[in-house]
Ligand SMILES: Cc1ncc(C[n+]2csc(CCOP(=O)(O)OP(=O)(O)O)c2C)c(N)n1
C-alpha cells in the first residue's frame with residue numbers, strides 16, 4: 001500500500017473529488033500559486049486551473065460567506081482556513097449562516113460545504129495562533145465536526161465531508177501534516193460518527209481525537225510498560241459522536257480518561273464526560289478525568305507552552321489515577 | 327498629494343549611473359551630514375538586529391513565525407522622528423523595526439524572540455506580539471487587520487480625554503481587504519479621530535502579489551470613501567518619508583482628520599523564515615535593491631557627504647557588536663519561571679484557571 005503524508009492524503013482526497021464532481025472547488029489564502037501554506041493543495045492549481053482553485057485575499061468573512069452562498073446555489077465548496085485561528089474572523093458566517101440556512105429557510109436551501117485547515121497549538125506560535133476550535137464549533141447544531149490524525153482517516157473522511165450535504169468543519173494539524181501512513185490505492189470512504197480504536201486494551205479507556213491522538217498513544221505505551229492496558233479510541237468524528245463506541249469500551253474497562261487539545265472549561269472534553277456518566281454511570285469504577293490545556297492562554301516561551309499542553313506524562317498520571325495505581 | 331507613481335523602473339540604473347546620482351543628489355538636497363548619518367545608523371541598527379535574528383532562527387534559538395522588516399526600515403525611523411511624546415504606533419506582526427526605532431532595548435527584543443523572561447513581554451508573545459507601551463509601541467497584532475479598530479479606539483480615547491496624542495496605525499497591503507479595516511476606518515472617518523492609517527505596501531501578502539488581492543492598484547483610492555486625506559509614495563529615503571508622514575500627523579493632531587497613506591516599499595526576505603519566496607525572480611529583488619533606502623543612504627554618505635569608508639565601517643562594526651551582545655544576552659537569559667504562565671490572565675492577580683481539572687495541586 002502506498003505510504004503518504006497527511007498533507008498528501010488531504011490533497012488526494014480533494015483531487016479525486018474534484019475529478020469526480022465539477023461542482024467541487026477549493027478556495028482560500030495561498031491555496032493556488034503557493035500550493036497551500038502547508039502544501040495541502042500541491043498541484044491542484046496546475047490540474048484544475050484558477051477557476052476551481054481560487055486564491056483569495058485575506059478576507060475570511062468574505063470567502064467563508066462566498067462559499068456558503070455558492071453552496072446554497074448547489075456548488076460544493078471547500079474553504080481552506082490557513083489555520084482555524086483565522087476562522088474566528090468568519091465565525092458569524094459559520095454560526096449564523098452555514099449552520100442555520102437549512103433550518104431558517106425551512107429546507108429550501110442547504111449548505112453542502114467543507115471548511116478545513118489546521119487546528120490547535122502548533123509550536124511556539126503564541127496565544128492568538130494556538131487555539132482549538134472544535135470546542136466552539138461542536139457546540140452548534142447544524143454543523144458536523146471532524147478531526148483527523150492519520151493519512152488513512154484524513155483521506156477517507158475528507159471525501160465523505162466533501163460529499164456530505166451539511167456544512168462540515170474538518171480539522172487538521174500543522175504539526176501532523178508530515179505524519180505518514182498507509183493509504184489504499186482504491187477508493188474508500190469513512191462514514192462520519194464512527195470512532196476508530198487505535199489501540200486495543202482492557203484496563204482504561206482513553207478517548208481522544210486530532211492532535212490528542214499521538215499524546216494518548218504515547219501515554220498508552222508508557223502505561224503498557226507498567227502493565228496497564230489502555231484502549232485508545234480516536235473519535236475522528238466529534239459531531240456526530242460515536243457514543244456507542246465510547247460506552248462499549250467503558251463498559252469493558254470501567255475507567256476513562258479524555259485526552260485533547262483545548263481548554264477544560266466549556267468544551268468537547270466536558271461533554272464527553274457528561275455523556276459517559278449519563279450512559280454508563282453504573283459501570284464506572286473511577287471518576288472520568290480529562291487531560292487538556294491548562295485553563296490559560298498559550299505563551300510563546302517553550303517551557304511555559306510545554307507546561308500548558310497535554311503531554312504523555314500528564315496523560316499517564318491520569319491513567320494511573322483512574323486505575324488507582326500511583 | 328495623492329499623485330500615483332509608477333513602480334520604480336530602476337532596472338536601467340546602477341549605483342554609478344548618472345541618472346541615479348542626480349536623483350540621489352536631489353533627494354539629499356539640504357540634508358545635513360549629521361542627520362543623514364543619524365538616519366543611516368538607526369536604519370542599520372534595525373537591519374543588523376534582524377539579520378542576527380535570522381541567524382539565531384537558523385540555529386534553532388528562535389521558534390514560531392519570524393517576519394523580518396528588512397527593506398522597510400526607513401518607515402520605522404521616519405515614524406519615530408515625527409512622533410511626539412504620547413503618540414502611539416500600532417502595527418501587525420512585522421514589528422521588530424518599530425521596536426528598535428522607538429528605542430526598545432535590543433536586549434529585551436532579542437530576549438523576546440528567544441522566549442526569555444527578560445523579553446519585551448516576558449517571553450509570552452514572541453516575534454509576532456511586540457508591545458512596549460512606554461516607548462509608544464502599542465502592538466504587535468498577529469491576526470491580520472484586527473488591530474485597525476483597536477487603533478481607532480486609541481485615537482478615540484485621545485479625542486475623549488483631549489490628550490493631544492496621534493495614533494499611527496500600520497498594516498500590510500494584504501490587510502486592506504479584511505472586514506475590521508473597513509469598520510475601523512469608517513468609525514475613524516465619522517468620528518474625525520486623530521489617526522493616520524499607513525499601509526506598508528511591500529508588494530506581497532505572503533506569496534500573493536497585490537494585483538491578486540486588490541481590485542484596484544491604488545490603495546489610497548479608498549480614502550475618499552471614508553472622508554480621509556490621502557498620500558501615496560515610494561519609500562526611498564527617511565527624509566521624504568518623514569516629511570510626508572509629518573503632514574499627516576499634523577493634520578490628525580490639529581484638524582482631527584485621518585489620512586490614509588500608502589507607502590510603496592519592499593521586503594527583501596521571504597514572508598517569514600519558512601518562506602523561500604519562490605514566487606519572485608531574483609531580477610525583481612535586485613531591481614528593488616537599488617531603491618533600498620538603507621543602501622541609498624550609504625551611497626549618499628559616500629558620494630555626497632564624502633564620509634570616509636573607515637568611518638562607515640566603524641559605525642557598522644559598533645552596531646554589529648551591539649546586536650551580537652543583545653543576542654548573547656538573550657541566549658544566556660533565563661526562561662520565564664513556571665509561575666509566569668499564571669500572570670496577567672486576569673486583572674486580579676495570578677490566575678490558575680477556572681477548572682479543577684487543570685488547576686495546579688494545592689491551589690483552590
Ligand atoms: C485573519 C488572518 N488571516 C490570515 C493570516 C495569515 N497571514 C499572516 S500574515 C499574512 C500575509 C499578510 O500580508 P500583508 O498584509 O501584506 O503584510 P506583510 O506580511 O507583507 O507585512 C497572512 C495571510 C492571519 N495572520 N490573519
Ligand SMILES: [Mg+2]
Pocket residue numbers: 498499500526527528529530531532
Ligand atoms: Mg505585504
